[in-house]
Amino acid sequence: MAEVNNNLSVTFWGTRGSIACPGPDTIRYGGNTSCLEVMCGNKRLIFDGGTGLPNLGRKIMTEPVPSELPVDLLLTHTHLDHIVGIPFFAPLHIPGNQVRLWAGHLLPNRTLKQTLSDMMAPPLFPIPPEIFQADVAFHDFEPQSPPDVGDGIKIRTAPLNHPNGATGYRVDFAGKSVCYITDTEHVPGRPDQNILDLVQDADLIIYDSTYTDEEFDRFVGFGHSTWSEGVRLADAANVGRLVVFHHDPSHNDVFMDGIAAEVEKVRPGTIVAKEGETLTL
Structure with missing residues (x-):
């Protein structure tokens, strides 16, 4: 009898x-911009399709043992x-592959397929989604x-509280x-109850920490949060471990080292997400 794989892991x-x-x-x-690979046993979930997605696609194409199909790509927004x-995710271009794309913020005014078609259209892009050779399903x-x-x-x-809408996700497995939880703006002094309810007692929360508290006031309305708010939410919801995520592009490695040191003082064991790092629960 084959051994059951109940591992849950996240790769950035x-x-x-x-x-x-x-x-x-x-x-x-x-x-690279936002992309997570979550492995639930042999089943792959992908969250967001930023510039990190093509690298994941190339890795998938070299795997000797394919993951269970279909591959699900779930978008925050x-x-x-x-x-x-x-458009550069290699599995979408291979006949026989099955890929499901999901979005929870566009209804009732738009659909995911319509939105991606708008992006992949002249003069912004030379080829439409119909170029994909895989069996692709769009779900709103x-x-x-x-x-x-x-x-x-x-x-x-x-x-989530983000311009044009966004969706936070919780995955429970084994x-x-x-x-x-990324691309969300908090209201100072008032925890977001939607987020608190979603993350209560979770083992791991990956949270939008684009700004520091010192920067936050200059960017109200941009739809992002701080690592300090992530700490408050994680503590209030009895979360096991916090991951600082969605780093601002102006924050270089030295700046991020400083954030890592500060958050470790406040909530020991907190992780600052690094591209290529895998966390196994």
């Missing part, structure tokens, strides 16, 4: 927000930094009706849980 393929910033000053924490890698959902991806995986979602 893109940790930045807003715009990719590869270069000598962003080597340790990474310069469709701002450019979170979807620009999708409401936060109260989250995706059902099967394989014993439970997904819950909640709306008694372990990880939450992905």
Whole structure:
């Protein structure tokens, strides 16, 4: 009898927000925009399709044993930094592959397929989504009706406070849980109840920490949060471990080292996301 794989892991393929910033000053924490690979046993979930997604696609194409199909790509939202890698995701161009794309923030006015078609259209892009050779399905959902991806995986979602909307995710698998909460702006002094309810007692929360508290006031309305608010939420919700994520492109490795030192003082064991790093629960 084959051994049951109940591992839950997260690999960071893109940790930045807003715009990719590869270069000598962003080597340790990474310069690609948001993309996570979550493995629930042999089932792969991908969260966001930023500039880190093509690298994940190339890795998938070299795997000797394919993951269970279909591959699910779940988007927090469709701002450019979170979807620009999708046209370059190699598995979409291989006949026989099955890829499902999900979005929970566009209804009732738009659909995911319409939005990606708008991005992949002249004069912005030379080829439409119809170029994909894989079996591709586009799914739009409401936060109260989250995706059902099967394989014993439970997904819950909640709306986030971000311009044009965004979705937070919680994945529960084999008694372990990880939450992905990015592109959300907090209200100072008032925890977001939607987020608190979603992440309560989770093992791991990956949280939008674009700004420091000192920077935050200058960017109210941009739709992002701080690592300090992440600490407050994690403490209030009894979260096991916090991951600082969605680094501002102006924050180089030296700056991020400073954040890592500060957050370690406040909440020991907190991780500052690094591109290429894998966390196994």
